[in-house]
Amino acid sequence: MGTHEVAADHHTSTGLDNTKLAMWGFLGSECLFFGSLISTYLLYRNRVLSGPTPHEIYDIPYTSVSSFVLLMSSLTMVLALAAIQRGDHRGLRVWLLATAFLGMTFIGGQIYEFTTFVEEGLKLQTSTFGSSFFVLTGFHGAHVTVGILMLLMLVGMSLAGRLDPVSEGSRKVELIGLYWHFVDIVWIVIFMIVYLVPTN
Amino acid sequence: MSETQTSMEHVQDPHLAQHPTPRKYVNIAIILSIVTALEVAVYYIEAVQDFLVPMLAIMAFVKFVLVAAYFMHLRFDSRIFRRFFVTGVLLAFAVFGIVMWIFFLVGDGPSPTVGG
Secondary structure, rough: HHHHHHHHHOOOOOOOOOHHHHHHHHHHHHHHHHHHHHHHHHHHOOOOOOOOOOOHHHHHHHHHHHHHHHHHHHHHHHHHHHHHHHHOOHHHHHHHHHHHHHHHHHHHHHHHHHHHHOOOOOOOOHHHHHHHHHHHHHHHHHHHHHHHHHHHHHHHHHHHOOOOHHHHHHHHHHHHHHHHHHHHHHHHHHHHHHHOOOOO | OOOOOOOHHHHHHHHHHHHOOOOHHHHHHHHHHHHHHHHHHHHHOOHHHHHHHHHHHHHHHHHHHHHHHOOOOOOOOOOHHHHHHHHHHHHHHHHHHHHHHHHHOOOOOOOOOOOO
8 A cells, every 4th residue: 555655646747746846836935925024024124113123122142042942843843754754653753742842932932022022112003113023923923833733733643543654654744844944944034134133 | 553663665765765864964953053153143243243244144044055955855855846945035035126126226215104
């Protein structure tokens, strides 16, 4: 059965897995989505008529730790993929849960950051800087949250034996992994442009 | 199926055979951590403030490429996947360039209010 399914994957006009091709197409379109949000942020971040400015409100050491957590989640994700490629379902679940935990830590940190900003006077409607900041980082956080749900879904599928055979399970984990790494890549850009590049 | 079932199916896949080992993944993660620490360090160093933006851009680019090439396996997978992704990135840069051109070269920058 396993060999038959592997062979079926390659009966496409490109000889490639269509679901993986679709995922890369989706990620390409997501580049445009986040590119637009980042462009909007860059346009408006210096336009502050009321409320705090970026320089006054950002906590770089705190966000650096959050960035490190998300980077490490990419490592645990790829170790989960390596585990299932070895046929190690227990290892897969351990690394998937570690990835989900790191993702939840990142989201918890973002919720704390948003709460602090609101308490310090920066809300969605305070200034165009506030609007563009919350929309950009909020959409990224939403993507991370969707990723966490998909990771937990994979854990459930593994427990239910729905990631067998190994080739089929690897394919599913790899697809979710691509999404997760993409979310990490977007944060690499956001961390640099939003937090580290100084405002005028 | 046993918990630690080992199948030969994946060994026959030429792309999987080229994937890095877990040890290499850990090494990549260490490099990513060091570059992130450098990014934060240069942010605080007064002496490099004139070159801060290019330095940050280079370091972010290095991290971006490492994650895409090794963790997302673009270095080992079919070139078609790479083209899909690179096209998206280039289009994102095009959107950025067009927006900046419209607002700063044609106009006089965006209005400071959302509605205005």
